[in-house]
Amino acid sequence: MDTLNNLLAGFQTAMLPVTLMYCFIGVFLGTLIGVLPGIGSLAAISLLLPVTYYIEPTPAIIMLAGVYYGAQYGGSTASILLNLPGSASSAITCLDGHPMAQQGRAGAALFMTAAASFFGSMIGLALLVAFAPAIAELGLELGSAEYFALMALGLVAASTLGSGALAKGLAMVLLGLLLGVVGTDVSTGVQRFTFGFNGLAEGLSIVALAMGVFGIAEVISAVNRPREGQLRDDKIRLRSMVPSRDDVRRSWMPMARGSGIGSFFGALPGTGSAIAAFIAYAVEKKVAREPARFGKGAVEGITAPESANNAAAQTAFVPTLTLGIPGDAVMALMLGALILHGITPGPLLMVEQPELFWGLIASFVIGNLMLLVLNIPLIGLWVSVLRIPYSVLYPAIIVFICLGVYSVNNSSFDILQVALIGALGYAFAVLSFEPAPLLLGFILGPLMEEHFRRAMMLARGDVTTFVDRPLSAIILGVTVAVLAWAVCRRTAAVLKRREALRPAG
Amino acid sequence: MTDKNYRDLLGGLLVAAIGLFAALYGQRYEFGSLQQMGPGFFPILLGIGLLLLGGAIAAPAWRRQGKAKPIRVEWRTGGLVLGSVVVFALALQTLGLVIATVAAVLLASLADRSLRWPGRLKLAAGVTLLTVLIFVTGLGMIVPLWWHF
Numbered sequence: 001m002d003t004l005n006n007l008l009a010g011f012q013t014a015m016l017p018v019t020l021m022y023c024f025i026g027v028f029l030g031t032l033i034g035v036l037p038g039i040g041s042l043a044a045i046s047l048l049l050p051v052t053y054y055i056e057p058t059p060a061i062i063m064l065a066g067v068y069y070g071a072q073y074g075g076s077t078a079s080i081l082l083n084l085p086g087s088a089s090s091a092i093t094c095l096d097g098h099p100m101a102q103q104g105r106a107g108a109a110l111f112m113t114a115a116a117s118f119f120g121s122m123i124g125l126a127l128l129v130a131f132a133p134a135i136a137e138l139g140l141e142l143g144s145a146e147y148f149a150l151m152a153l154g155l156v157a158a159s160t161l162g163s164g165a166l167a168k169g170l171a172m173v174l175l176g177l178l179l180g181v182v183g184t185d186v187s188t189g190v191q192r193f194t195f196g197f198n199g200l201a202e203g204l205s206i207v208a209l210a211m212g213v214f215g216i217a218e219v220i221s222a223v224n225r226p227r228e229g230q231l232r233d234d235k236i237r238l239r240s241m242v243p244s245r246d247d248v249r250r251s252w253m254p255m256a257r258g259s260g261i262g263s264f265f266g267a268l269p270g271t272g273s274a275i276a277a278f279i280a281y282a283v284e285k286k287v288a289r290e291p292a293r294f295g296k297g298a299v300e301g302i303t304a305p306e307s308a309n310n311a312a313a314q315t316a317f318v319p320t321l322t323l324g325i326p327g328d329a330v331m332a333l334m335l336g337a338l339i340l341h342g343i344t345p346g347p348l349l350m351v352e353q354p355e356l357f358w359g360l361i362a363s364f365v366i367g368n369l370m371l372l373v374l375n376i377p378l379i380g381l382w383v384s385v386l387r388i389p390y391s392v393l394y395p396a397i398i399v400f401i402c403l404g405v406y407s408v409n410n411s412s413f414d415i416l417q418v419a420l421i422g423a424l425g426y427a428f429a430v431l432s433f434e435p436a437p438l439l440l441g442f443i444l445g446p447l448m449e450e451h452f453r454r455a456m457m458l459a460r461g462d463v464t465t466f467v468d469r470p471l472s473a474i475i476l477g478v479t480v481a482v483l484a485w486a487v488c489r490r491t492a493a494v495l496k497r498r499e500a501l502r503p504a505g
Numbered sequence: 506m507t508d509k510n511y512r513d514l515l516g517g518l519l520v521a522a523i524g525l526f527a528a529l530y531g532q533r534y535e536f537g538s539l540q541q542m543g544p545g546f547f548p549i550l551l552g553i554g555l556l557l558l559g560g561a562i563a564a565p566a567w568r569r570q571g572k573a574k575p576i577r578v579e580w581r582t583g584g585l586v587l588g589s590v591v592v593f594a595l596a597l598q599t600l601g602l603v604i605a606t607v608a609a610v611l612l613a614s615l616a617d618r619s620l621r622w623p624g625r626l627k628l629a630a631g632v633t634l635l636t637v638l639i640f641v642t643g644l645g646m647i648v649p650l651w652w653h654f
């Protein structure tokens with residue numbers, strides 16, 4: 001009953017005209033940048049982060065969240081029409097979505113992805129509502145040692161479960177933690193790594209870091225990237241979007257399985273919607289009666305991953321809002337946005353800021369309904385957006401980035417930070433390091449250091465406290481297991497490669 | 506298969522260098538003890554970790570022989586984009602938002618060779634108009650539009 005009352009109160013918050021407007025702006029921009037290849041939701045959210053200074057925290061976070069799950073809807077549009085993923089989590093949708101478009105069934109594919117996205121979101125949301133209060137309650141029992149262990153787990157998972165090399169991912173995490181050290185030390189007041197710049201006393205600006213790594217570095221790599229893929233000229237009409245009865249019949253089970261898989265992986269630290277979509281596709285292919293249909297326009301190949309990545313986008317909020325531990329870089333930015341507004345997410349968030357928490361939950365329902373309208377009747381709008389050339393977009397992106405960063409502290413020094421971080425980010429991108437773990441480490445760094453210090457102080461400098469406390473020991477055990485599994489997987493891959501090379505050499 | 510040779514070598518060295526720097530520079534802050542950690546404890550620990558990881562990235566790449574995919578760096582694009590950010594930063598408070606935006610857009614647009622000068626000028630005008638409308642008119646941001654001496 002409590003939950004129901006809270007939800008009703010949440011809807012009251014979310015239905016305020018101002019909140020509705022920011023929710024709409026969020027999902028609209030989310031779809032827009034999801035559709036456009038070359039700008040991800042990370043870049044868009046970092047771009048909007050400074051704007052949130054000008055509005056209340058609740059509508060601000062509702063807008064940012066809207067960008068995130070809106071991008072999950074939009075991403076599939078480019079995948080289907082251009083065979084070019086608009087965002088990482090819809091890359092897998094290319095495999096069967098584009099063949100459907102080539103068979104003249106683009107309309108049906110777009111309709112089914114929107115429907116599957118909505119389905120997945122609602123399942124993920126239901127699980128979020130069901131589990132969040134319990135997890136928050138559990139969070140109250142946790143001490144500093146447990147928090148430290150949980151953050152370690154999140155960081156290790158984020159850097160090892162990605163596609164890149166293990167050591168490189170871990171290096172980016174540590175680098176992020178190190179960048180988080182810059183500024184005034186909370187416990188002693190000593191200024192660290194500021195090199196005499198007053199502008200660094202409060203630490204590197206999170207906005208500058210996010211924009212440098214995901215904005216500027218991304219623009220540099222994208223400007224002259226060859227653009228393939230031709231947009232077919234046929235118009236998508238509403239009538240062509242009606243899926244066949246067969247499409248619908250085939251999709252129920254994949255959508256249910258996809259939502260389950262997505263919800264699970266979304267809530268885990270370190271695994272995001274991209275991994276969820278990938279696993280959902282792999283599972284469908286395995287359980288399918290005719291696996292040969294996959295890759296040739298099987299509708300299950302788009303509905304399963306699309307419901308999975310949307311479900312994951314919802315459940316990803318569970319650890320962020322209940323424990324204050326973000327699972328991926330986007331969630332880290334959300335956390336950053338809350339901290340900028342003076343709100344510390346954690347187990348008490350639901351009790352202290354019920355309006356924010358339940359308002360956000362209610363806005364997910366409203367935002368997803370808006371997205372359904374935006375992505376089915378208004379699909380023509382997004383198809384025409386796909387025709388905007390990147391050469392027109394990126395100069396505007398650069399100016400928006402600069403002004404956005406400037407607006408945080410009215411400081412030109414912060415814009416120069418962006419240039420420096422952008423150069424560093426580009427260098428790491430060229431050397432194929434993944435940037436997302438860096439941001440996660442940066443956000444968690446100060447929290448982790450504080451909990452580490454506190455845990456050690458309470459245990460009088462005895463490191464065994466981390467394994468003496470049962471919960472912390474279990475979490476650290478899982479962390480070690482994840483790490484060991486990643487090492488094994490990589491070693492196995494290397495051995496296999498050697499095996500394959502031997503007869504040839 | 507062995508296409509990551511120089512990338513990993515260079516990347517590993519870069520990571521190790523950053524780690525070494527952090528560990529050395531961190532010496533100037535009090536290290537403290539496990540029970541009472543000083544401000545230097547965490548950064549030095551991280552620096553050592555980075556140094557080791559950098560080695561772990563670079564060492565296998567050094568031993569591994571094979572044809573390496575060349576590292577492609579977009580020097581020109583990178584220079585122009587970063588330059589446009591720096592120009593914007595320097596011009597904003599001195600010459601005002603309008604000139605800073607026009608200059609940044611023109612400089613950045615040089616990176617894409619498919620644009621011609623009339624297109625660049627139109628683009629600069631459009632972006633400037635949009636910027637002023639969104640940030641100054643819409644969000645009420647306080648920033649000088651023009652220079653003031």
